[in-house]
Amino acid sequence: xxxRKRVIVCLDVADGSVVKGVRFAGLRAMGDPVALASGYxxxxxxxxxxxxxxxxxxxxxxxxxxxxxxxxxxxxxxxxGGGIRSVEDASRALRAGxxxxxxxxxxxxxPALLTELSAHFGAQCVVASIDARRTRxxxxxxxxxxxxxxxxxxxxxxxxxxxxxxxxILLTSIDRDGTRAGYDLALTQAVAARVSVPVIASxxxxxxxxxxxxxxxxxxxxxxxxxxxxxxxxxxxxxxxELANGNVSVRAAV
Amino acid sequence: MRVTIFDYGxxxxxxxxxxxxxxxxxxxxxxxxxxxxxxxxxxxxxVGNFRQAAARLTSARAAIRDAIRAGLPTLGVCLxxxxxxxxxxxGPGRGLGVIAxxxxxxxxxxxPHIGWNTVDDARDPLFRAAPLPTAYFANGYxxxxxxxxxxxxxxxxxxxxxxxxxxxxxxxxxQFHPEKSSIAGVQFVRAFLAGLSA
Numbered sequence: 001x002x003x004r005k006r007v008i009v010c011l012d013v014a015d016g017s018v019v020k021g022v023r024f025a026g027l028r029a030m031g032d033p034v035a036l037a038s039g040y041x042x043x044x045x046x047x048x049x050x051x052x053x054x055x056x057x058x059x060x061x062x063x064x065x066x067x068x069x070x071x072x073x074x075x076x077x078x079x080x081g082g083g084i085r086s087v088e089d090a091s092r093a094l095r096a097g098x099x100x101x102x103x104x105x106x107x108x109x110x111p112a113l114l115t116e117l118s119a120h121f122g123a124q125c126v127v128a129s130i131d132a133r134r135t136r137x138x139x140x141x142x143x144x145x146x147x148x149x150x151x152x153x154x155x156x157x158x159x160x161x162x163x164x165x166x167x168x169i170l171l172t173s174i175d176r177d178g179t180r181a182g183y184d185l186a187l188t189q190a191v192a193a194r195v196s197v198p199v200i201a202s203x204x205x206x207x208x209x210x211x212x213x214x215x216x217x218x219x220x221x222x223x224x225x226x227x228x229x230x231x232x233x234x235x236x237x238x239x240x241x242e243l244a245n246g247n248v249s250v251r252a253a254v
Numbered sequence: 255m256r257v258t259i260f261d262y263g264x265x266x267x268x269x270x271x272x273x274x275x276x277x278x279x280x281x282x283x284x285x286x287x288x289x290x291x292x293x294x295x296x297x298x299x300x301v302g303n304f305r306q307a308a309a310r311l312t313s314a315r316a317a318i319r320d321a322i323r324a325g326l327p328t329l330g331v332c333l334x335x336x337x338x339x340x341x342x343x344x345g346p347g348r349g350l351g352v353i354a355x356x357x358x359x360x361x362x363x364x365x366p367h368i369g370w371n372t373v374d375d376a377r378d379p380l381f382r383a384a385p386l387p388t389a390y391f392a393n394g395y396x397x398x399x400x401x402x403x404x405x406x407x408x409x410x411x412x413x414x415x416x417x418x419x420x421x422x423x424x425x426x427x428x429q430f431h432p433e434k435s436s437i438a439g440v441q442f443v444r445a446f447l448a449g450l451s452a
């Protein structure tokens with residue numbers, strides 16, 4: 001057996017609560033990222049990602065508290081993204097208990113950030129998060145929560161991120177995000193074929209079958225899943241079963 | 255039992271400290287390598303890069319090596335395992351030289367090697383107490399010991415087969431992150447400590 005394909009659960013966190021698309025079960029538990037992250041570990045998730053979507057700056061401190069509490073009981077990797085602009089910011093997140101740092105807008109604005117993070121913490125710690133939208137015959141990188149076009153081509157930018165020290169690419173299709181229409185297979189394959197680091201596909205998961213498709217029909221190493229899990233549309237177990245039945249090598253749920 | 259994690263100044267030591275902190279174990283994090291040696295068990299953690307970590311060890315290199323050779327139980331995790339060796343192609347600087355061999359970049363298409371992989375040919379006694387069929391790895395480099403009989407488990411990424419665990423007496427190096435390998439990984443760490451007091 002070889003390296004397993006990963007199912008990574010993403011939680012959008014604002015001011016210490018999970019915010020987006022979370023509506024089943026007890027509201028208190030659902031709003032608490034600490035409990036949710038542990039629950040997903042128990043359910044067999046391979047990794048957890050916290051994306052800080054706080055509007056206010058002091059939301060960041062709240063997020064670090066949240067990372068601290070989560071890391072107390074979490075024994076799978078935790079990636080933290082949102083608002084990290086410097087080695088110092090990254091260091092604070094890592095000290096709080098994050099294992100990896102995801103950078104998006106800050107890397108586009110100052111690409112040397114990727115090199116600095118990689119030199120300090122190692123490439124395996126640095127995730128370049130790229131939000132891309134289809135424009136005629138290519139995909140364009142957008143920043144600031146997918147609101148601002150950059151004029152950069154997603155494949156070219158992904159390759160630059162790797163050259164500058166990113167150890168993984170978290171690739172989100174803006175066109176598919178939240179649609180449940182399935183991952184953007186063409187985008188994922190185009191990037192995965194052109195970079196030599198693991199690619200995490202994101203945006204559009206509507207079912208376990210969608211996860212299987214992106215992991216069998218593209219070179220992605222991992223799939224990010226959020227809404228369909230939080231809303232109870234499927235479970236980590238069901239996704240892993242679908243993958244195993246499709247001859248995808250996965251870690252058995254614990 | 256006093257367990258001391260040597261802090262190179264980079265990264266997350268939180269989970270490793272939590273994984274180590276079982277009954278009767280007190281865990282300290284120490285940035286001064288000479289003070290870190292005043293312990294029952296030394297832990298070399300797994301985050302950062304070789305050059306920076308080797309630089310932090312320089313002043314105490316001989317003292318640490320001598321202490322480990324004299325029998326100080328030591329657990330090296332990921333980069334901490336690699337530091338047990340002589341040198342690395344990741345960067346300049348000398349490792350501790352406790353285990354003869356070097357560290358070199360993985361021969362694989364996708365590097366770093368990130369994710370859960372099989373722990374093969376697991377013959378380390380720790381696996382009897384704490385089976386760990388798959389573990390979480392995050393490494394771009396791997397150890398190449400001169401004496402392969404020190405390897406007590408292997409793993410493979412792409413075409414590259416490399417040690418998952420090495421052991422020299424009471425010194426154990428693991429390329430994976432047990433503290434990120436869920437409950438089974440925590441049990442592996444606890445088994446290492448339990449084996450020392452048995």
